[in-house]
Amino acid sequence: MKYELTKDLETGNAIIDGEHRELFRAVNALIDACGKGQGRSVMEPALKFLLDYVDKHFAHEEQLQAQYKYPNIASHKQFHAAYERRLREIADKIPAAGPSIADLSSLNAHIATLVTHIKMDCPTPRSLYVQHKLDYSCFDKRTQSWGGREDREGKRGEESGMGGDGGD
Numbered sequence: 001m002k003y004e005l006t007k008d009l010e011t012g013n014a015i016i017d018g019e020h021r022e023l024f025r026a027v028n029a030l031i032d033a034c035g036k037g038q039g040r041s042v043m044e045p046a047l048k049f050l051l052d053y054v055d056k057h058f059a060h061e062e063q064l065q066a067q068y069k070y071p072n073i074a075s076h077k078q079f080h081a082a083y084e085r086r087l088r089e090i091a092d093k094i095p096a097a098g099p100s101i102a103d104l105s106s107l108n109a110h111i112a113t114l115v116t117h118i119k120m121d122c123p124t125p126r127s128l129y130v131q132h133k134l135d136y137s138c139f140d141k142r143t144q145s146w147g148g149r150e151d152r153e154g155k156r157g158e159e160s161g162m163g164g165d166g167g168d
Contacts, residue, residue, distance in 0.1 A: 002028050003115060011122060013064060019057045020118055026050070034104070041067055043099040043107060047091050050111070054084045061122070072121075079117060086110060 003024040010017050026049050033042040058080040065073045090106050099107075 002031070008123075009119060015060055016057075016122075019053070019060065020046065020122075022054055023114070023118075026053070027115065030108070030111070034108070035066070039104045039108075040099050040101070042093070047087075047094070047107060050087060050107075051091060054080070054087060054114075058084065076121065081119065083110075083114060083117070102131050 005017060005021045005024055009020065011020075026046060030039065030042060030046045031037050062073070062077055062080065064070075065076060070076070088112060090103070090110060093106075094103050
């Protein structure tokens with residue numbers, strides 16, 4: 001199965017979307033190699049790419065989420081930290097003689113977790129609106145924070161789970 005960044009997965013941010021495309025290309029290359037029986041030979045470069053990727057991408061994503069006061073930033077950061085910790089555990093367990101089939105299987109399963117995270121948890125303009133009742137007419141450019149429909153109507157947004165300031 002090939003991974004592709006479809007329109008429904010795009011965040012609307014060129015940097016984040018570009019990084020997601022880069023990840024999918026690398027994952028697809030690993031999958032192709034596995035299909036040819038060459039997965040173990042490309043595992044170490046794939047792992048190095050992933051370690052560099054999560055450092056760079058997670059930092060970019062969290063910076064943007066903080067900048068725009070994304071309401072679920074705390075849980076997103078927790079996922080990122082746990083994901084990176086487990087990825088480093090996988091890398092540290094690879095013997096000097098090279099990765100085993102079990103090591104490759106563990107990495108592939110962990111990659112699937114990241115792809116699922118992108119598909120289910122990465123905020124897109126549509127998902128922000130649907131999940132958090134955000135209305136773009138309520139984005140306050142002055143304070144750089146989101147308000148829900150309730151805020152526009154003079155309430156504090158408690159129903160949207162965001163409180164009055166739109167942040168965590």
